[in-house]
Amino acid sequence: MSTPQIVTRFAPSPTGYLHIGGGRTALFNWLYARGRGGKFLLRIEDTDRERSTPEATAAILRGLTWLGLDWDGEVVSQFERKDRHAEVAHQMLARGTAYKCFASKEDIDAFRTAEEAAGRYPLFLSPWRDADPATYPDLPYVIRMKAPRLGETVIEDKVQGKVTFQNDQLDDMIVLRSDLTPTYMLAVVVDDHDMGVTHVIRGDDHLANAARQTMVYQAMGWDVPVWAHIPLIHGPDGKKLSKRHGALGVEEYQAMGYPAAGMRNYLTRLGWAKGDAEIFTSHEAQSMFDLDGIGRAPARLDFKKMENTCGHHMAMAQDAALLHELQAYLAVTGKPVLTQAQRDLLMRGMYCLKDRAKTFPELLDKAAFALASRPIQPEAAAAAFLDDVSRGILQSLTLQLQNVTWNKDNLEAILTKAATTADIGFGKLASPLRAALAGRTATPSVYDIMLVLGRDETLARLGDTCR
């Protein structure tokens, strides 16, 4: 007996950017499928023609791509499958698991308002459920599912456990609208079934929907997928994530300069855990990820931890990959592109820059000493180290650096000797040197500065200072 292939999917509505919570949902689906040799599919739920836009679809694809979540096959447009949905609706009709309902929207609204006013649960029960087709009027109609009135529908959820819904709480939902377009409730089920989706991992705002969708599966005699309804992400204050919490869209995190690998790691750990694992590669995440590890309570976004995680990934990354992602960051934020010389400088200095930065803006800031052009304009705090005595010491140091072979050991020997000769502590030498070479007080070590800058630039900057 072979294990059927795992198929997961991410199915966003194209009504805006890719929400950070949606990004995590996609990530969970991706991890689960990728870690098990399965497929991860992407479907755009664009049946709401009023709110769906191609721009939003493009933004979602960009967000997923940035996060590094690749999907299998073509992106499926739900809207384009509307004929298939209608076909299934009519099959339900033929099977007797659905019926035509001629009640007008106005009648239903009036009914609901009245029921609510009377303090009752406004469950609309269509009078057409068991009507004789011979009595059907010549009016527009919708197709409603003939949902079971008695008993209960049980969801076996991998995250929420067994959740039971009383069938008398659920109405006969509309599956095909009067304009013959499908509703979400029908479309998801048909699409998930046709696409062979085996595991539905989505936000727990869909938990109740799972009950109704189960009825559609049953009405069609199809296998119900494995459910996993994950809690939504909340803001730092524990409230539902909203604009006042700051960034909502995945692309905003890219624009803030967070590395994608770090975001994947952070988002994976947000609401999921495997023992004490904290920092891991995506490959490791794929093999560790499971549905059991998903928590049941909503998790809050913690920017500090996110930055810390990103910092680890910055340090772990390959130099060339970091430079590449840095350039992508510059591009999306509309910042000037790097020159070849700057790229060379960054590649040369990456080894001492990447473990000091958590984000790309920080990386750029740490690299400022290398990217700066002569003459260096020292910040006030740095300039304070450049008094006449210091300049004198730097001047004699300059002479000793003229002909030395440019490597760390030699530089170390010379600087140590210079400090001894001048009878000062190393700090008294390093601070002015740092000020002269970088114009700042916080930089990589003076050796690293000199190594990254190279002899010519180092001597030139010293010359500028001592002139």
Next chain:
RNA sequence: GGUCCGUUCGUCUAUCGGUUAGGACACCUGGUUUUCAACCAGGUAAGAGGGGUUCGACUCCCCUACGGACUGCCA
């Protein structure tokens, strides 16, 4: 209102009836250091409240409080 879900350090979480309740981030103290970051050592800090069940409950059950989702010819 009804239905459903949730609640362990400030935050993310481990624990799956018996632990000095562990780890990570953040924070504090000390160390290291040419600055910053990093790093090392240590510290503060938690089972929402109340009832049960049990020899024993963070873990199982009930109630309360608080938070959330759903309750559309939206998805």
